[in-house]
Amino acid sequence: MVTQAPIIIWFRRDFRFSDHEALSAAHSSGRPIIPIFIFDEVFEALGAAPKWRLGLAIECFKKKLERMGSNLILRRGNACEILQELVNETGALDVYWSRAYDPVSIHRDTKVKSLLNGTSFKGHVLFEPWVPKTKSGENFKVYTPFWRHVSSQLTVNSTLSKISKLHSPHVWPKSDLLSNWGLGEEMNRGRNVVSKYINVGEEVALNKLENFIVSKVNGYKIDRDFPMRHATSGLSENLTYGEISPRLIFNSLRNTFDKNDLGAEHFLKELVWREFAYHLLWHFPKLDTQCWRGEWNDFPWKGINKNAKAWMQGRTGQSFVDAGMRELYTTGTMHNRLRMIVGSYLTKHLQTDWRIGLKWFEDCLIDWDPASNAMGWQWIAGCGADAAPYFRIFNPNLQAEKFDSDGQYRKKWLEADKELHAKAFFDAIPVAWKLSADKINQNEIIDLSLGRKIALDAYAIFKKQ
Numbered sequence: 001m002v003t004q005a006p007i008i009i010w011f012r013r014d015f016r017f018s019d020h021e022a023l024s025a026a027h028s029s030g031r032p033i034i035p036i037f038i039f040d041e042v043f044e045a046l047g048a049a050p051k052w053r054l055g056l057a058i059e060c061f062k063k064k065l066e067r068m069g070s071n072l073i074l075r076r077g078n079a080c081e082i083l084q085e086l087v088n089e090t091g092a093l094d095v096y097w098s099r100a101y102d103p104v105s106i107h108r109d110t111k112v113k114s115l116l117n118g119t120s121f122k123g124h125v126l127f128e129p130w131v132p133k134t135k136s137g138e139n140f141k142v143y144t145p146f147w148r149h150v151s152s153q154l155t156v157n158s159t160l161s162k163i164s165k166l167h168s169p170h171v172w173p174k175s176d177l178l179s180n181w182g183l184g185e186e187m188n189r190g191r192n193v194v195s196k197y198i199n200v201g202e203e204v205a206l207n208k209l210e211n212f213i214v215s216k217v218n219g220y221k222i223d224r225d226f227p228m229r230h231a232t233s234g235l236s237e238n239l240t241y242g243e244i245s246p247r248l249i250f251n252s253l254r255n256t257f258d259k260n261d262l263g264a265e266h267f268l269k270e271l272v273w274r275e276f277a278y279h280l281l282w283h284f285p286k287l288d289t290q291c292w293r294g295e296w297n298d299f300p301w302k303g304i305n306k307n308a309k310a311w312m313q314g315r316t317g318q319s320f321v322d323a324g325m326r327e328l329y330t331t332g333t334m335h336n337r338l339r340m341i342v343g344s345y346l347t348k349h350l351q352t353d354w355r356i357g358l359k360w361f362e363d364c365l366i367d368w369d370p371a372s373n374a375m376g377w378q379w380i381a382g383c384g385a386d387a388a389p390y391f392r393i394f395n396p397n398l399q400a401e402k403f404d405s406d407g408q409y410r411k412k413w414l415e416a417d418k419e420l421h422a423k424a425f426f427d428a429i430p431v432a433w434k435l436s437a438d439k440i441n442q443n444e445i446i447d448l449s450l451g452r453k454i455a456l457d458a459y460a461i462f463k464k465q
C-alpha cells in the first residue's frame with residue numbers, strides 16, 4: 001500500500017469545521033491530516049484575558065478533533081522552525097492555513113510561505129481586505145460608501161461542515177501539553193469569575209446565531225443600544241477565535257430575511273464594520289499605534305495618569321462609566337454603547353491618550369480583535385477614519401438617561417450589596433487594587449462640565465496650530 005504524504009493544517013484563529021476552506025481542501029484530498037497549533041510570538045504577545053480565552057478555544061477544539069478520530073498537535077516556539085521540523089518529521093508535502101491580517105502575522109506567514117510549500121485560504125473575514133475599491137480604484141476611508149459597495153457586490157458562500165472523520169497519519173508527531181503553557185496564568189486574578197460569562201466553541205457559537213435569528217434580530221435595530229435588553233448576538237468572542245465564520249453569519253442572516261427586514265440589515269451593517277476595520281488595518285498597518293489622521297499625532301494627549309487608573313478600576317465617580325468598566329473586568333466584554341461612552345470619557349474628559357485605553361481593552365477583552373479594537377479607539381478619540389468628530393463628547397449622564405433610564409444596568413454593576421454581578425467584580429480584581437465594596441470612593445474625579453471645557457479648549461488650541 002502506498003502511503004500518501006500528509007497535509008499539515010496550521011490552526012491559528014480558526015477553531016471550527018464549518019466554512020473552513022483549508023480544512024475542506026485538505027479533507028477532500030483524501031490525504032492524512034495533521035492539525036497543529038503553534039504558540040509563537042504572535043500569541044505570546046496577547047493580553048491576559050485573550051490569552052486565557054485562547055487556551056479555552058484550543059482545549060475545546062482539540063477535544064472536537066479527538067472525537068473525529070484526529071488530534072491537535074501543540075508546539076511552542078518559532079512557527080517557521082516548528083513547521084519545518086514537522087515537515088521533515090512527517091514527510092508532509094503541504095501546509096495549509098487560514099489567513100490572518102495583522103502585520104505581525106502577515107510578516108510571519110510570508111516567511112513561512114517562502115520556506116515551505118504553504119497555501120493560505122480565506123476565512124477570517126467576508127472578503128479579502130484589499131479587494132474593495134472605490135470607483136477611482138482607491139481604498140475606502142468612509143464607512144457608508146464601503147457598506148454600499150460591499151452589500152451590492154458581495155456574494156459570499158459558506159457551508160455547514162459535513163465532515164465527520166479526518167484521516168490520521170500512521171504515527172502522530174509529539175505534542176506539548178496545553179496545561180504546561182500556562183495560558184491562564186496572567187488571569188489568576190479573576191479567571192474563575194470571568195469563566196462564568198464566556199461561551200466557548202463552535203457548537204455554542206452556532207446556537208447563539210440561531211437564538212439571535214429566532215428571538216433577537218427583529219428588535220436589533222432599536223434594542224442593540226440598550227445594555228440591559230441583551231439584544232445583540234454576543235458572537236464577537238467566537239468570531240475572534242474563528243469558532244464561527246463571518247460568512248456563515250452573513251449568509252444565515254441574508255437567507256433568512258428579505259431586504260425589508262431592518263433588523264437583519266442593520267445587523268449585517270454592524271458585521272461589515274468589522275470588515276471595514278480589517279480594510280483599514282490592511283491599508284494602514286499601524287492602526288493600533290499611530291493616529292490614522294496623521295495630524296492627530298501632535299495632539300497633547302496625556303500619558304498614564306492617576307485618573308486613567310481610576311478609569312481602569314471603575315472608580316471615576318461617573319456611574320455609567322464605572323458600570324461599564326466593571327462589566328469589562330468581570331465578564332471580559334462590554335456592551336458596545338458603553339465602549340463608546342468610556343472611550344469618550346477617557347480621551348476627552350480625562351484627556352488621556354487613546355492608546356492607553358486600547359491597551360487596557362487589549363488586556364481585558366475576551367473578544368479582543370486587533371482591527372476592531374484599534375478602529376473603535378481611533379473612532380471615539382476622533383483621530384480615525386470616518387471618526388466621531390472630537391468635539392462630539394458623550395455626556396455619561398445623558399447617555400445613562402437615554403439608554404439606562406431605569407438604572408438597571410448601573411445597579412447590576414455598582415450595587416454590590418444587592419447584585420451578584422456587582423459583587424463578582426470585587427472577586428475578580430487583584431488584591432493590589434486595595435478596593436472593596438464598602439470602601440469605594442464614589443466622588444467624581446472630574447466634574448463633567450469642567451472635563452468637557454478642558455477637552456474643547458485643548459481642541460481649539462490644537463486646531464489653531
Ligand SMILES: Cc1cc2nc3c(=O)[nH]c(=O)nc-3n(C[C@H](O)[C@H](O)[C@H](O)COP(=O)(O)OP(=O)(O)OC[C@H]3O[C@@H](n4cnc5c(N)ncnc54)[C@H](O)[C@@H]3O)c2cc1C
Pocket residue numbers: 224232233234235236237239240270271272273274275277334335336339340343361365367368369370372373374376377380
Ligand atoms: C473602543 C471600542 C473598542 C472595541 N473593541 C473591539 C474588539 O476588540 N473586538 C471586537 O470584536 N469588537 C470591538 N468593538 C466593537 C463592538 O463593541 C463589539 O464588536 C460588540 O460589542 C460585540 O458584541 P456583539 O457580538 O453582541 O455584537 P453585535 O451587535 O451582535 O454585532 C455582530 C458583530 O458585528 C461586529 N461589530 C458590531 N459592532 C462593531 C463595531 N463597532 N466595530 C467592529 N465590529 C463590530 C462584531 O464582530 C459583532 O460580533 C469595539 C468598539 C469600541 C467602540
